[in-house]
Amino acid sequence: MNDVTQLSELFLLGEEEEALKFVRNYLNSHSYEELNEQLVRPAMYRIGELWEQNKVSVAEEHLATAVCEFVLSATEIRAEDNDGRLKAMIFAPQGEEHYIGLKMVAAMFREEGYAVRYMGPNVPLDAALSLADDWQPNVVALSGALAHRLPVLKTYAQSFTKLKHGPTVLIGGRAVTLANYGEYSVKGAVIVRHLGALREWIRTGKGSNDDSTLSTG
Ligand code: B12
Structure with a gap:
């Protein structure tokens, strides 16, 4: 199973902690942008295809989206606050x-x-x-x-x-x-x-x- 398939399966199973661990591990050797473009986006697009083919239910797709959102929030990088920011x-x-x-x-x-x-x-x-x-x-x-x-x-x-x-x-x-x-x-x-x-x-x-x-x- 490749990374995209593995992460999408964790999303679909509602495995929040495992999905977070998987993503943190990926971030050890990839940038946050690579995470988003090469792993999370394709994982969600795969879920869209499975959904379109009736291979996953609406409930599973909602669960997957919620886990995805949790993982993104948990790994977000924030620059320090300073005055005069754009x-x-x-x-x-x-x-x-x-x-x-x-x-x-x-x-x-x-x-x-x-x-x-x-x-x-x-x-x-x-x-x-x-x-x-x-x-x-x-x-x-x-x-x-x-x-x-x-x-x-x-x-x-x-x-x-x-x-x-x-x-x-x-x-x-x-x-x-x-x-x-x-x-x-x-x-x-x-x-x-x-x-x-x-x-x-x-x-x-x-x-x-x-x-x-x-x-x-
Ligand atoms: C999850 C999901 C939902 C969830 C959304 C929940 C949520 N919190 O977002 C719910 C259940 C609400 C939903 C509803 C619908 N969905 Co929907 N959904 C999806 C799914 C599976 C994943 C979306 C996602 O998160 N993608 C991952 C993100 C990261 O990708 P992205 O949005 O493209 O963003 C990337 C870039 O586009 C870019 N980007 C995005 N925005 C911006 C903005 C700026 C400024 C910049 C610079 C970049 C940028 O950055 C991201 C990284 O590259 C997609 C599958 C897919 N291919 O996307 C279907 C999909 C988009 N949905 C689809 C459909 C049909 C629908 C519904 C019409 C279903 C229905 N009959 O009710 C409704 C429409 C709702 C509406 N009015 O908007 C179809 C669209 C097909 C089409 N005709 O285009 C898809 C493709 C599924 C499919 N294969 O059939 N959906």
Whole structure:
């Protein structure tokens, strides 16, 4: 059994302690980014495939997600608090319920020293806009898992880019890796397709040279 299969089985069995031990052991020889991109994401995608094929039940998939969330929270790296940190607000739009990817994004911003407001999934636009107006984040990061979420992501992105303090809006998630997002590009918003590209954006303010990885509207 490879690592991805092994971890997904621990998730499906609800083996919290074993899953945590497995992940901590993996982290002895891998980065947190490798953990997220090469182990946890594929493990959850595998569970999605088994679910689609009716090989696991909704209850097992929920259990697996809960264990996954526990493991991510337990292993997160936080930079020390200091004054004058850049601020990132992170959430998914109304209707979107998937949030494991968002948690990874929030973790990466924390690891990179940002102050983070992580609001989870299914956040109404007005409420998010009013929080952003008060807190004035430098970055607003949005996520969508299903392709039909692209129009609502576009609406959200347009609204945030119009805020007076002008945050950068990042859009990511499975939806943008699947779809032809060209028609959804928004001026001032950046589409980021994976965590490596996000790290690069955070550190340099730019995407990688690979145009298919990241595109600006
Ligand atoms: C767990 C799960 C659920 C849980 C979510 C709980 C939770 N807490 O998140 C629940 C049960 C709620 C759920 C519901 C549904 N789901 Co679901 N779900 C999944 C599953 C198995 C795992 C999701 C996950 O955690 N993935 C792992 C994370 C790490 O991956 P990720 O989200 O892609 O994030 C990565 C990148 O995209 C990126 N990223 C994500 N966001 C952002 C944001 C930024 C700014 C950046 C830079 C990067 C970034 O970072 C991550 C690391 O690379 C997936 C399978 C899959 N392939 O994802 C199906 C899956 C996404 N779901 C699916 C479906 C169909 C549904 C439902 C419609 C089912 C239904 N009939 O009710 C509903 C829709 C709910 C809704 N309105 O949103 C399908 C989608 C198929 C499609 N048409 O696209 C999938 C693919 C399963 C399948 N194979 O059929 N689901």
